[in-house]
Amino acid sequence: MPARFPFIPLLKTETETSKSQPGCQLLVQKPGDRSIWALGASYILKHRPYHSGCEIEIQNAEFARKRLGERQDMPSIPKTELHWRDGDRYFVIERRIEGESLDNALPRLTQQDLARIGHQVGQYLLNFKTITQSRTARLDGRVVNDWRLFKPLPDSSSGDYLICATDSDLASNLALSIARRLDKPNLDAFMAKMPSGLPFTFSHSDVHEGNIMVKDGNFVGLIDWELAGFYPSWWEYINSSPLLSEHFPAQIRNHDALEWFRVYHAIRDQTKEEGALRLSEYLQGRAWSSA
Structure with missing residues (x-):
């Protein structure tokens, strides 16, 4: 997964x-x-x-x-x-980090093992919460390049987005990919509910089972740091492995942001009908409980 x-x-x-x-x-x-x-x-x-x-x-x-x-x-x-x-x-x-990737180890791990590893990964990521800056960017100053967050526009030749310095900038960037799928009143109503991404926080941005290294049922390291940079404060949690993120410390979990981005993802990447359904449920206050 x-x-x-x-x-x-x-x-x-x-x-x-x-x-x-x-x-x-x-x-x-x-x-x-x-x-x-x-x-x-x-x-x-x-x-x-x-x-x-x-x-x-x-x-x-x-x-x-x-x-x-x-x-x-x-x-x-x-x-x-x-x-x-x-x-x-x-x-x-x-x-090479000793051990094996979590996806390879999964068949031999229990739910207790996953809970322990999830807690350990969450504690590790918590260290990055204090590393912040005033804009979303990679360390070399370029725009962050995780397309799960900023998906290029269909008619864009470069797929570049502006570096964000405020929540308004972040909302404007994210709105680019869904503006053609919503009328303006619904777009404005939905983007107004975006949880604040401040402060922009250093994130690995690719915490999935293939990049999580484990040994003897414990977390031992993260690999593949290519996508790392300064992202919205909620990005690391909502983009992490769903097998583990429920076991992260409370300081990292952000269920409001997860719920909002699930709807955003449905509007952007699923059919127009599915996106409209999820948006309607969300704006009416009905939670979408699927992972």
């Missing part, structure tokens, strides 16, 4: 004909000609087409490590050992 509001495709794992060479095994093949390989037991090799700014994942992980410190009790953040550009390709070698 991916994040609650997945952007498809997220990743594709090699399961049928896994490629390997001595000491090197393909772990994941991602869309866009990107792949992740295991180099022995201690290192990971990532390679992808090069584009300006693709180094941001390293910057994000280093930023998170520095802000959280190198405490022994703190779950691991992948440490980059080497990265380079070779023509039109970009390569990264990083230390």
Whole structure:
């Protein structure tokens, strides 16, 4: 199960004909000609087409490590050992976090295990709640790029959105993708109910079972920091794994924002009829209880 509001495709794992060479095994093949390989037991090799700014994942992980410190009790953040550009390709070698991804471990875990791991992940994310800034942006100043939040307009050639500095900016950006599906009175009524996203908070923004590492029934680290940046304060909770987020500390949970974004997601990404139904129920005060 991916994040609650997945952007498809997220990743594709090699399961049928896994490629390997001595000491090197393909772990994941991602869309866009990107792949992740295991180099022995201690290192990971990532390679992808090069584009300006693709180094941001390293910057994000280093930023998170520095802000959280190198405490022994703190779950691991992948440490980059080497990265380079070779023509039109970009390569990264990083230390491998011990354990396995939660999606691989799920068949062996109990509900008690999931509750414990969910609490541990939530406590970990709680550390980021104090890292805030005045606008939504990546660390290099570019617009945040999680399309589960800011989905490009169908007729947009670039899909870019403005960097948000206020709740009004955030609402205006989010309204762009649904404006053509609603009349103005309903659009205004719905956007007026958007929970405040302030303060904009540092977020991993991809907390799903494939990126949560576990060992012996405990959370040991998060991988894949490419989408991290400063997002609305409620984004990390509503975009996290639904298997775990119900076990997050109360300081992270925001049910009003989750309910609002469920309706927003239905209006934006489901049929126009389904979106209209969810909006009508929401504006009439009827909660949508489905996950």
